[in-house]
Amino acid sequence: xxxxxxxxxxxxxxxxxxxxxxxxxxxxxxxxxxxxxxxxxxxxxxxxxxxxxxxxxxxxxxxxxxxxxxxxxxxxxxxxxxxxxxxxxxxxxxxxxxxxxxxxxxxxxxxxxxxxxxxxxxxxxxxxxxxxxxxxxxxxxxxxxxxxxxxxxxxxxxxxxxxxxxxxxxxxxxxxxxxxxxxxxxxxxxxxxxxxxxxxxxxxxxxxxxxxxxxxxxxxxxxxxxxxxxxxxxx
Amino acid sequence: xxxxxxxxxxxxxxxxxxxxxxxxxxxxxxxxxxxxxxxxxxxxxxxxxxxxxxxxxxxxxxxxxxxxxxxxxxxxxxxxxxxxxxxxxxxxxxxxxxxxxxxxxxxxxxxxxxxxxxxxxxxxxxxxxxxxxxxxxxxxxxxxxxxxxxxxxxxxxxxxxxxxxxxxxxxxxxxxxxxxxxxxxxxxxxxxxxxxxxxxxxxxxxxxxxxxxxxxxxxxxxxxxxxxxxxxxxxxxxxxxxxxxxxxxxxxxxxxxxxxxxxxxxxxxxxxx
Numbered sequence: 001x002x003x004x005x006x007x008x009x010x011x012x013x014x015x016x017x018x019x020x021x022x023x024x025x026x027x028x029x030x031x032x033x034x035x036x037x038x039x040x041x042x043x044x045x046x047x048x049x050x051x052x053x054x055x056x057x058x059x060x061x062x063x064x065x066x067x068x069x070x071x072x073x074x075x076x077x078x079x080x081x082x083x084x085x086x087x088x089x090x091x092x093x094x095x096x097x098x099x100x101x102x103x104x105x106x107x108x109x110x111x112x113x114x115x116x117x118x119x120x121x122x123x124x125x126x127x128x129x130x131x132x133x134x135x136x137x138x139x140x141x142x143x144x145x146x147x148x149x150x151x152x153x154x155x156x157x158x159x160x161x162x163x164x165x166x167x168x169x170x171x172x173x174x175x176x177x178x179x180x181x182x183x184x185x186x187x188x189x190x191x192x193x194x195x196x197x198x199x200x201x202x203x204x205x206x207x208x209x210x211x212x213x214x215x216x217x218x219x220x221x222x223x224x225x226x227x228x229x230x231x232x233x234x235x
Numbered sequence: 236x237x238x239x240x241x242x243x244x245x246x247x248x249x250x251x252x253x254x255x256x257x258x259x260x261x262x263x264x265x266x267x268x269x270x271x272x273x274x275x276x277x278x279x280x281x282x283x284x285x286x287x288x289x290x291x292x293x294x295x296x297x298x299x300x301x302x303x304x305x306x307x308x309x310x311x312x313x314x315x316x317x318x319x320x321x322x323x324x325x326x327x328x329x330x331x332x333x334x335x336x337x338x339x340x341x342x343x344x345x346x347x348x349x350x351x352x353x354x355x356x357x358x359x360x361x362x363x364x365x366x367x368x369x370x371x372x373x374x375x376x377x378x379x380x381x382x383x384x385x386x387x388x389x390x391x392x393x394x395x396x397x398x399x400x401x402x403x404x405x406x407x408x409x410x411x412x413x414x415x416x417x418x419x420x421x422x423x424x425x426x427x428x429x430x431x432x433x434x435x436x437x438x439x440x441x442x443x444x445x446x447x448x449x450x451x452x453x454x455x456x457x458x459x460x461x462x463x464x465x466x467x468x469x470x471x472x473x474x475x476x477x478x479x480x481x482x483x484x485x486x487x488x489x490x491x492x493x494x495x496x497x498x499x500x501x502x503x504x505x506x507x508x
Contacts (some may be wrong), residue, residue, distance in 0.1 A: 029316070030290070030316060031289070031290025031291045031292065031316040032290045033290065033292070034292070056341065056344055057288075057289060057290040057340055057341050057344055058341075059341065059385065059386055059387050059388040060385050060388055064388060081316055082315065082316045082317070082318065082319075084315075084348075084351045084352060085315050085316050085348045085351060085352070087351060088344075088347035088348045088349075088350060088351035088352075089344045089347055089348055091347060092343045092344060092346075092347035092386075093343070093344075093387075
């Protein structure tokens with residue numbers, strides 16, 4: 001759902017391997033902001049998919065049986081915003097459990113920003129007052145995650161410090177880059193922007209952390225090997 | 236007749252729970268909104284609005300400033316979905332207020348989000364320090380032990396923060412489907428006995444005691460709901476005090492008779508029939 005850049009959206013749709021995948025948008029982390037819902041329906045327009053959304057702030061209209069609706073999807077797309085508010089609201093409606101069931105059943109789960117952090121066991125978020133702090137997500141993926149990694153000041157430093165201090169090893173992901181997991185294993189990093197980066201961060205055993213630059217395949221180029229080389233050079 | 240002996244020095248805790256109305260529902264009469272400021276007893280009260288229950292929509296923020304900017308006060312917003320943008324520490328900000336005004340929407344979501352941000356604890360602390368707690372709909376029921384929410388679609392009982400004993404059901408006139416569910420919940424014991432309030436009606440508590448039922452429109456009612464009787468519950472209409480519209484002028488000296496009465500009651504100078 002990047003402005004004017006459908007590459008990651010197209011990639012997610014291609015993963016569903018059905019002609020017209022059912023895609024449900026969860027804008028919870030934004031407080032179900034209207035403009036965000038409209039943006040989703042523009043990005044995931046019929047007829048290339050069957051889009052729907054669930055607003056947990058307006059249950060009196062829309063989808064009735066949340067769990068059944070989520071389990072019937074091909075793709076569930078989680079929007080960005082506040083991870084803390086997202087987790088509280090999801091638990092209040094049993095969505096944590098429903099999303100786990102959907103994931104085990106093979107529904108593709110995706111999202112950006114808070115919609116990425118939520119799938120991991122741990123994250124470092126700055127979407128709250130004060131300095132970045134450690135947060136817990138749904139924990140489907142037993143790794144940590146940081147987003148806007150090279151794009152917002154303080155994110156990378158906070159993540160490196162947190163991993164050095166005992167946060168599980170995990171992924172620092174820049175804007176435009178996306179981690180593709182099958183089960184709990186990373187199979188590929190793709191990007192909607194040339195030069196987008198992702199790093200795997202592990203503790204160095206001495207209270208610090210080390211970063212490993214990951215190969216990123218730019219989805220807009222026919223020859224991905226060039227981009228992999230570029231990303232490696234940038235490290 | 237209501238005996239109104241209110242001394243903030245002894246028990247500073249104040250809650251104004253509204254069945255509906257006020258600026259978020261685009262109600263023209265501003266009397267209940269203005270009363271929130273009046274209850275603080277401050278010349279220039281700090282008032283913070285929380286639109287959590289509706290997911291912090293921009294429209295409510297606009298309406299809040301539109302209404303309160305016309306009066307002598309310092310209005311702010313606490314958006315728990317935009318803390319990174321605003322860089323506000325929720326507890327610190329809430330405890331620095333004279334009044335906290337909570338909007339309506341999904342009570343289940345609001346309380347879940349509050350818990351994650353520990354706003355529930357901050358609200359209790361603010362109440363005990365004498366910060367006026369006010370709100371409508373979800374923002375009114377939350378102060379009680381329970382209420383009737385449509386957070387899941389159909390009306391259903393929900394637990395609140397429990398600062399006040401008893402229960403509250405809102406929008407008695409505007410959303411009539413709530414009252415039968417409320418009565419059944421009180422009859423079965425799922426909810427404690429309590430009150431149902433129309434849009435435009437408010438319950439004013441000093442400490443944990445109901446001091447007055449106020450109305451911004453003459454038709455607005457509050458009903459006491461207790462178990463018993465052939466229908467499972469008994470309804471009893473509460474005496475209402477209808478407030479006039481406050482004058483539009485910017486100074487507190489120009490306020491209406493109704494608001495003057497409430498100022499007097501807050502100061503413990505008045506008996507109000």
